[in-house]
Amino acid sequence: MADPPGAAEVIALRQVSRRFGEMAGVEALSLSIAAGEFFSLLGPSGCGKTTTLRLIAGFERPQSGRILLQGRDLTDAPPHRRPVNLVFQNYALFPHLSVWDNVAFGPRSQRLAEAEIRRRVGQTLEVVRLSELARRRPHQLSGGQQQRVALARALVNAPAALLLDEPLAALDPDLRRTMRSELKRIQREVGITFLLVTHDREEALSLSDRLAVLHQGRLEQVGSPRQLYDRPRSAVVATFLGAANLLPEGLAGGVRLLRPERLRLSANPPEAGERGLRARVRELAFQGATVEVRLRCADDLSLIAIDTTAGLPEHLRVGEELWCRWDPADSHLLESPSP
Structure with a gap:
């Protein structure tokens, strides 16, 4: 397993396994993801990517192994006790609430002072460039704008890491390319760890500081995009990252x-x-x-x-x-x- 470069680890999996009957979701998975890293889990459908994300978020429990977040063992902690937020593929926005109120939902649930809520929501909408659309409802937004609302709602609570489950899958190819640039810009601006799950190699190669390729629930290789493309360890990694002779x-x-x-x-x-x-x-x-x-x-x-x-x-x-x-x-x- 390759270690993250320099920074303290925010997410660490230690020999984590999760099975569903006879099928292995993930098997003896160990990963370290650093503070401020844009890290991707890449692989085909059914390889264990989303299971890994749900284990980190607390929506699944491992049958063995440990999950450490910011150095604390939170293997058995419920989702609301973990310093991470998950952005779902379908955005899961409240249709009856405005953009502002969707983003303010989290801080209000924490019973923060109204002035603090206004400050956080205002700053976060500026980061995702949606301040002018704050009073619109989700149905009045494009797919890319809805995606940015979902990001803002996850970012407003200042998590240690943002977990993204195929966030661009529902967008058309042109908008997906635009949103890739937006994701990278937002991550650099807020400076927190992003963990992206995707089956799109172009997405993973263009966005990631490092990435991990999963195959049948097991870790095949971890490294920078160039390392994995130029010097893959196996034929599985070689062919998944691009055309290969x-x-x-x-x-x-x-x-x-x-x-x-x-x-x-x-x-x-x-x-x-x-x-x-x-x-x-x-x-x-x-x-x-x-x-x-x-x-x-x-x-x-x-x-x-x-x-x-x-x-x-x-x-x-x-x-x-x-x-x-x-x-x-x-x-x-x-x-x-x-x-």
Whole structure:
């Protein structure tokens, strides 16, 4: 397990397990998340991401292991006794209340003085840039604005960490990209720990200081986005974080990762120090700034190359045979799976 860089840990899981009948939600999960970190849990549906979030929030209890928040063992504490707030995927706003009253709901429940409530709500609405919409009801807002109300309602109580369960999943692609920038801006401005659960690798890679990939309830790897993309530990991590060419390595069954953008297509054979395979073009997919090329080698190995239009051989066509070349330094040997 990789430790967070420098800052004190806000969230710590120590060998936490939670099963649902015969199915493992999470299995012996250990994580440390630092103060001020933007941390993501990434993985496919059913891998244990949301279960982990609910365990931290106190909506689920582990069958074994410990959950520490700000250094205190709160494994058995109820949700309202934990210094974290959870933002739900469906926002869970009160439809009959204004934006202001939705955000003020938490401080009012704590019976704070009205002046303190006004100060907190006003400051938080400024952070999420909704001050001018304070009197509107949720149905009068766009999806992105509703998302920011949900964030404000969670932030107004000044939690030690904000837990986000697929917060952008309901938004259209353009609005999702805009809200990614907003999430990062808000997190930097308030300076608290954000823990994001997502199955969207682009979201996790673009937002996270560090991320963890989960698979079948177990932790596969933790690290920075660049570390996990360039040097994944396993084929599971390699393929989940992006398109991957997995090349056989030696007679022992090893596998070497070569990212598609590192593969060059050429009419000429490899030069000294390079490696190469002869392959035939099966598909060409124009993607705007780049073209994705799918190829098949003589030994039935499939390859993917991604390059700019200018970087590809001129007049490349389906059925054409050419060389796939790469620098060995651009590939990465994956760990062999456990027996």
